[in-house]
Amino acid sequence: MSSDEHSLTVGPGGPNLLQDAYLIEKLAHFVREPVPDRVYHVKGGGAFGYFEVTADVSQWTKAAFLNQVGKRTPMLVRFSSVAGEEGYADTDRDVRGFALKFYTEEGNYDLVGNNTPVFFVRDPMKFPDFIHSQKRMPDSGLRSNNMQWDFWTLSPESAHQVTILMSDRGTPRTWRNMNGYSSDTYMWENAGGEKFWVKYHFKTEQGIQNMTDAEAKAMFGQDLDYHRRDLREAIDREHYPSWRLEMQIMPYEDAAGYRFNPFDITKVWPHKDYPTIPIGRMVLDRNPENFFAQIVQATFDVANFVPGIGPSPDRMVLGRMFAYGDSARYRIGPNYAQVPVNQPISEVHNYNKDGPMRYFHSGDQPVYAPNSYGGPKADPQRYRDPGWFVDAAEIMRTAYEAHRDDDDFVQPGTLYRQVMTPTDRDHLVGNIVWHLSQGVERFIQERAVKDYWAKVDSDLGARIAHELGLAVVAR
Ligand code: HEM
Structure with a gap:
């Protein structure tokens, strides 16, 4: 290639030529540089x-x-x-x-x-719904604290993780x-x-x-x-x-x-x-x-x-x-x-074949199993699927069976009362109040106090209610 700077034209003032394969390759490759992002965890x-x-x-x-x-x-x-x-x-x-x-x-x-x-x-x-609530609004393309708190407060199982997220660990x-x-x-x-x-x-x-x-x-x-x-x-x-x-x-x-x-x-x-x-x-x-x-x-x-x-x-x-x-x-x-x-450092043996950007091929090895030509064999001893026992039960869509102490608010309450220092607790309250103050509708703020933070800890609920100027009984 004779130049990295100039495209091929008819004279210095003339049009570009379709035969400029270098320019076409450069522009065409350029628009194909990105691969799709991870759906979340992008950065x-x-x-x-x-x-x-x-x-x-x-x-x-x-x-x-x-x-x-x-x-x-x-x-x-x-x-x-x-x-x-x-x-x-x-x-x-x-x-x-x-x-x-x-x-x-x-x-x-x-x-x-x-x-x-x-x-x-x-x-x-519930996972895609949760991620949708964290990302951007369908109409405005903006992130929305209202959407986040709406989802969280309607999903009490989130209370433990939200307590951690709103603490300085976030x-x-x-x-x-x-x-x-x-x-x-x-x-x-x-x-x-x-x-x-x-x-x-x-x-x-x-x-x-x-x-x-x-x-x-x-x-x-x-x-x-x-x-x-x-x-x-x-x-x-x-x-x-x-x-x-x-x-x-x-x-x-x-x-x-x-x-x-x-x-x-x-x-x-x-x-x-x-x-x-x-x-x-x-x-x-x-x-x-x-x-x-x-x-x-x-x-x-x-x-x-x-x-x-x-x-x-x-x-x-x-x-x-x-x-x-x-x-x-x-x-x-x-x-x-x-x-x-x-790529694993160990050799990979399977019967997958071809596909875009296949780099390693099976050469003349069989591409089907079973075969009579010495292709790789499954090893039921070493690679037995790990499993466990389940009681025979009807197929259904239902929640996990709760164990004796299962409750969505017990563990975040313990974290607040027994693990956090007074400074940690102050920061938690400040962070929650700020987050709830950014465009969150009143009825969701009230739910966040009454049905969420007050259940984690009544003192925490009362502090948040006070800072938000809410009359909701923290209980
Ligand atoms: C059912 C729930 C979940 C689904 C369906 C899901 C799905 C996904 C998908 C599709 C990706 C993109 C992967 C890629 O393109 O390389 C991803 C990334 C990731 N997920 Fe999840 N996820 C779930 C729950 C979780 C949980 C519970 C954790 C943590 C314990 C987690 C941690 C991550 C991390 C760290 C990444 C980024 C991985 C990387 O650095 O490439 N996910 N998840």
């Missing part, structure tokens, strides 16, 4: 690193990457915020995503969690200063076939640090990309962030009689019932060389398990097992797993 950033096992966990899981103290597994981590688009302020009040990919010798294990141990809804049926200082949680419950299975229910807690070794609401808002004007930049620069400075992995492990038989439904993602398992057990450490020590190739095109799939780890009856996990692969096929294409950042 994010990430890095590579490793996971190192620090305790013997073979009594609980046969997962090979966890079964030797000192063993290291390469990883990719992507942090994100939920509601905003690319370009949105990193420090806006929001939940943060904590998505992990372990490149294990048995294939990729993806654990897609958040910086909060609970979630807003407990049934996948504005983490950096991604390095927050914990990560599976939030969902998963199953571990040991080599003897014994099963356990587990929750993952990644505890930051940088210490938890949050911004106040005022600090977070002040940052909008200074640096929209504050969190993305902070992670990048910390790793460039060789200040490698790290997290300690601690597990809560519940014996299989405990689930049925536990005081809370252990599969309800809006609840935590109190640590006095199931203390956390440190088992490993995650360190991030390498920045991506190309953001698009390694972070935008990264796909995390809740259905990517390895032997020894599987889903639980947590309805959210089961719903999510469909959604992430579906999103990857839509965003990146059916061969998304062949993009280098998504």
